[in-house]
Amino acid sequence: MASTAIPRLTSPLPIKGAARRIHVTINEVDFDMAVEDRTLLVHFLRDVLGLTGTHIGCDTTHCGACTVLLDGKPVKSCTVLAVQVDGRKIRTVEGLETGGKLHPVQDGFAAEHGLQCGFCTPGMMMTAVALLAKNPNPSEDEIRRAISGNLCRCTGYMNIVKAIQHAAKTQGGKS
Amino acid sequence: MIPPEFDYHAAGSVDEAIGLLTGNPGEAKVLAGGQSLIPLMKLRLASPKVLVDISRIADLSYIQEKGDWLVIGAATKVNDLNDSKLVGSSYPLLADAAAHIADPLVRNMGTVGGNVCHGDPGNDLPACMVALGAQYVVRGPKGNRTVPASDFYQDTFVTALDPSEILTEVQIPKAQPGTGGAYLKMERKVGDFAIAAVAVQLSVDAKGTVTRAGIALTNVGPTVLNAPKAAASLLKKKPSDADLLAAGKLAAEAAQPTSDLRGPADFKRGVVQTLTQRAATLAWSRAGGQR
Numbered sequence: 001m002a003s004t005a006i007p008r009l010t011s012p013l014p015i016k017g018a019a020r021r022i023h024v025t026i027n028e029v030d031f032d033m034a035v036e037d038r039t040l041l042v043h044f045l046r047d048v049l050g051l052t053g054t055h056i057g058c059d060t061t062h063c064g065a066c067t068v069l070l071d072g073k074p075v076k077s078c079t080v081l082a083v084q085v086d087g088r089k090i091r092t093v094e095g096l097e098t099g100g101k102l103h104p105v106q107d108g109f110a111a112e113h114g115l116q117c118g119f120c121t122p123g124m125m126m127t128a129v130a131l132l133a134k135n136p137n138p139s140e141d142e143i144r145r146a147i148s149g150n151l152c153r154c155t156g157y158m159n160i161v162k163a164i165q166h167a168a169k170t171q172g173g174k175s
Numbered sequence: 176m177i178p179p180e181f182d183y184h185a186a187g188s189v190d191e192a193i194g195l196l197t198g199n200p201g202e203a204k205v206l207a208g209g210q211s212l213i214p215l216m217k218l219r220l221a222s223p224k225v226l227v228d229i230s231r232i233a234d235l236s237y238i239q240e241k242g243d244w245l246v247i248g249a250a251t252k253v254n255d256l257n258d259s260k261l262v263g264s265s266y267p268l269l270a271d272a273a274a275h276i277a278d279p280l281v282r283n284m285g286t287v288g289g290n291v292c293h294g295d296p297g298n299d300l301p302a303c304m305v306a307l308g309a310q311y312v313v314r315g316p317k318g319n320r321t322v323p324a325s326d327f328y329q330d331t332f333v334t335a336l337d338p339s340e341i342l343t344e345v346q347i348p349k350a351q352p353g354t355g356g357a358y359l360k361m362e363r364k365v366g367d368f369a370i371a372a373v374a375v376q377l378s379v380d381a382k383g384t385v386t387r388a389g390i391a392l393t394n395v396g397p398t399v400l401n402a403p404k405a406a407a408s409l410l411k412k413k414p415s416d417a418d419l420l421a422a423g424k425l426a427a428e429a430a431q432p433t434s435d436l437r438g439p440a441d442f443k444r445g446v447v448q449t450l451t452q453r454a455a456t457l458a459w460s461r462a463g464g465q466r
């Protein structure tokens with residue numbers, strides 16, 4: 001995917017303890033790199049690959065700001081080890097835009113004012129992308145349940161729900 | 176927060192995982208979904224030297240009926256229970272609980288095996304397993320053994336599992352016509368552990384008379400609590416409102432809540448009483464009982 005940030009060649013995280021090579025596909029680009037066993041996926045994405053779109057909100061598995069897709073399913077990347085995703089596919093917010101065109105979910109958040117400070121937004125959008133892939137026409141209740149692990153301290157969620165409904169509509173019921 | 180250093184191993188088979196556990200006595204821990212263990216390691220409340228990842232073992236993830244049992248592989252994700260048509264149609268107690276464990280993101284990583292092995296009194300599946308009369312298949316260096324869920328939980332984070340053993344499968348009595356259950360959980364917000372929760376599983380005969388009852392309580396004691404007196408009080412009855420109230424009171428007596436951020440102990444006892452009444456009512460009608 002053209003929009004993926006170019007990875008840095010050397011890891012800014014010094015490797016001290018046990019480490020291994022992992023092979024992981026991130027936003028459709030393959031990476032083969034050494035990581036320390038204890039490196040969290042979110043640090044691998046942000047500090048090793050420079051993909052800082054994935055945020056760290058709480059660092060205690062509560063907020064969902066760090067949500068990425070692991071083989072299509074939303075998970076909290078602050079609570080996954082990089083070595084656990086060896087051989088698997090990750091999608092981050094940087095992988096949503098294709099060829100300069102925003103993803104319908106991104107369009108939805110812009111059109112419906114689905115963010116204020118924007119801190120929760122990358123995680124919120126990844127959860128929305130996974131929801132619409134599984135359920136192209138979710139009800140409001142289904143949307144609210146799906147995003148119940150992603151906290152937003154600004155919007156009150158109303159416009160986030162509308163943004164996801166907007167995306168569902170523009171996707172025309174397709175994922 | 177970055178966890179302390181450890182050696183990670185992705186086990187290819189259960190036997191390889193057991194070999195790694197026995198080869199590193201006292202230092203190795205099983206890693207399943209990591210949704211309890213990784214937070215504990217980040218906070219330095221746990222610092223195992225060796226992590227044995229069992230989530231890549233191919234044949235540990237399944238939900239199917241086999242003989243007299245519904246069998247669930249240890250590495251099955253909690254969200255797979257939510258997605259399972261079989262669970263949704265025939266195992267309402269499990270379906271209720273799975274929809275209220277943590278949040279959807281945690282459920283995509285967290286496993287059934289991890290939920291029943293962790294031994295946190297706030298975990299929701301242990302009470303379901305006790306009420307359902309489930310048993311666990313555990314494998315260690317000497318082979319397999321089977322432990323009833325009701326004998327498994329000893330104290331907070333203390334279970335019948337030996338450090339060299341792995342829970343491989345949960346076995347739940349197969350749903351029959353005339354069985355039904357319900358799990359009701361009161362929580363402060365999505366993603367929080369229960370203030371209190373109650374699992375009820377009932378079997379009824381053609382007249383709606385209760386022939387088997389299991390009741391267990393979440394997060395109101397050092398471990399999941401079985402409430403056999405409350406369950407027995409429903410036997411041989413078509414439970415009336417007074418019977419349901421009596422069962423609720425017996426369940427509240429079985430609870431051992433402490434006062435904490437989720438509320439004072441007396442309040443939690445009251446929650447147990449009310450949830451037991453309601454869950455038993457729902458379980459009875461789901462089992463086919465009619466007034």
Ligand SMILES: Cc1cc2nc3c(=O)[nH]c(=O)nc-3n(C[C@H](O)[C@H](O)[C@H](O)COP(=O)(O)OP(=O)(O)OC[C@H]3O[C@@H](n4cnc5c(N)ncnc54)[C@H](O)[C@@H]3O)c2cc1C
Pocket residue numbers: 060061062204205206207208209210211212213214229249250275276277278281284285286287288289290292293297298299300336340341342343366367368369
């Ligand atoms: C924010 C948050 C909220 C949560 N809320 C709830 C909730 O409301 N209800 C609830 O039930 N849970 C809740 N949890 C816990 C969550 O459900 C965990 O996923 C679960 O407790 C453990 O499953 P796991 O697969 O992640 O196990 P891990 O974290 O990998 O392991 C947990 C423990 O079990 C051991 N273990 C795991 N699998 C096995 C096995 N097969 N054999 C032997 N030992 C094993 C590990 O060694 C470790 O000691 C919450 C977690 C978070 C982060």
Ligand code: FES
Pocket residue numbers: 055056057058059060061062063064065066067076077078079
């Ligand atoms: S940063 Fe991962 S859940 Fe908050």
Ligand code: FES
Pocket residue numbers: 114115116117118119120121151152153154155
């Ligand atoms: S927009 Fe600020 S936290 Fe959601």
